[in-house]
Amino acid sequence: MEDVRSRGDSADLLLPLWRALVVFRVITWGFACFGVWSRWDGIYRPSGAIIQLAIMGAWTVVASIGYSRHWGRRNTRLALADLLVTIGCMYATLLAQPLLDIRGGASVLTSVWAAGPVIALGISRGRDGGLLGAAAISLALLSLRGVDNAAKILSNVQLLLVSGLVVGYAATTMRRANLRLREAIAAESAAAERLRLGRSIHDGVLQVLAQVQRRGTAIGGEAAELATLAAEQEVALRTLMASRPLTGDRGRIDLCMLLIPFATTRVDVVVPAEQVLLPTATATELVAVVKEALSNVDKHAGPAARSWVVVEDLGDEVLLSVRDDGTGTTPDRLEQAGSDGHLGVSQSIRGRITDLGGSVSVRTAPGEGTEWEMRVSTS
Template sequence: MTTRHPGLTPGLLLPVRPTEPAAIAVEDRMYRWLAVLRFLLVANTVALNVYRGGFEHPVGGALLVAALVVWTCLISWVYHSFRRRTSFWVAADLIVALVSLALTSAVKEPGYHSTVPGFWIMGALFACAIHWRLYGGLVAAVLLSVDDLLTRGYLSETVYGNYFLLLVGGPIVGLMVDSLLRSAARTAAAERAASAALERTRMARTVHDGVLQVLALVQRRAPDLGSEGVELGRLVGEQEQALRSLIRQQDTVTPTPGMVDLVGALSALERRPGVSVAAPSDGVLLERAKADQIVAVVSACLDNVAAHVGPKAPAWVLLEATRDAVHVSVRDEGQGIADGRLDAAERDGRLGVASSIRGRVAELGGSAELTTGPHGTEWEFTVPRSPRPIVIE
């Protein structure tokens, strides 16, 4: 099972192919610096093999070193293009490193201390770490170490130190690459969200200064036209309220993945006749499941208002938020709930209030209070913003 990362798509072993342009740009820079490192490494390989010598077959050794130079030029050109950087070429790069280690015993004198490629194999190791992240760096380090040990046939303190650096460096580079690509993808997504939010705010102001002002003017003057004007004013008033609700939803904060702005979700309830929502202007972010349950609780309260007070009876929803909890109240101006009515409904199996309202709030670890009388009915809910265990007494 693989975990999806922002801007990354599934690959051979892990999510390996970035799709976010910002992540691709970061990966491009990594491979460009890897190309610089590879040319330094291949120059070091040529110099050390010329200086140390120790070849039993000098011609074969020279051909092997020449092949490493040619491969360095070829693979650096391949990695320069995102389209060409496929798993095939990365695997081929690792195979070339493994073969060059294995051929060392064929061209060098018995008991050699340094391989022909030497530190050159780091280029293939880092390419696997960039392409396949943690597992790529780890697997490449293990294969290179085992290949060298089997070919060499002995283990010394210096050789062990080289293996240790490979086994530690490969995975660490893979983890760092994964972290950098995630960060680039998330930063780009946040910048796009901020830009979109700024544009929505600009459009909302334009609508407020233009369309809403005209609708308000029509609503005030329409009754002067007679009975038809009264109906026209009512329709215009409904559309004005709906448009204001839409603007409020669009002008709230941009949620992060898995989060919902409770202000926007509750503002959508203003589309119901007679419902008014008062909420903070800067938004209230909650987990999606928790926000959905709170909206369901408020909707159940409004359903009761429509059923027992009237389908167009006025109702007010007030949202307040602190660092630890959200507080929601729903109030109407009906005749109130008669004493014992809720208990009787629960005994008769009608669990609208007990289940839809109190039950949902209890599942969220919150509390619900009911105030009712001739002046109307008001529900007050308090729900913690962070999860806490439900205690059953």
């Protein structure tokens, strides 16, 4: 399990930000120590300052270890704890300086170190997390300085807000890029594996199945049944070799991958080389339409009828057609079937497409087969 996590972390584009945060924490703690040393004579209770720096140093070690490990980066618990401890350390300045002195101009000893949880929340939760951290630190600073000194700390508040916003936005962008990178790597690996398997299958299994099909058809009799089975398995293997990732950006689904499994020795499925991404609900309804259309072919088009399912990506629309070379019928008979209570055409096909806001047309004639043509929006 640890090896898997290590490999995942090595591909995490946010990892440099977490490492930079650790460096920031350590360096700014050093700045806080230097600030205490440089103002030593002006500190009311030096022992309180030492205690505060010790607490800050101990938490810097804990937070740095956490941000350097997978468990500290996988959720916001450590970042929220960092925020609470940092605010507590800001109030610990009261151990070294009276509140009146702080409101009179004495420094809050945490200094820039207090910006650490703002960056952590920005990395962990994006823009909103960064702004939340900046608001919390700003309110704590305002409560220490007092409302009368709000103008004096305005620049600090602005820097905190800008830091949270910028780091949060950068983290969100990198997180999205990381997700797309992982999807691209997975797709590339899957494509490479399909190519490797495809070569092996083509050089062995497919050639044997093709030979069985030819010889069985030539011999006839019981061998013809074996030829039919071989042809079906050849189609199934070719369909498997043509498979590709099912989902795409924003959770949309590839209509082509849903339709390819319909291919048999009597059904040809023709799809574009690229994905045709649709909302899941739309793609599911179109699959149901194709099932109903092919079911009608089996029931009414004749035992020797062949079917073709064709998908065309028109940009804003998808054109889906289902055609067969069966016995065909007349438009009047289709309408009469609906009136007689046979609802496959009126509800399962036309009804579904209408509900999707699309259009449907049918062309048929006795002896010329039937062709359904459906258009739906890709949005």
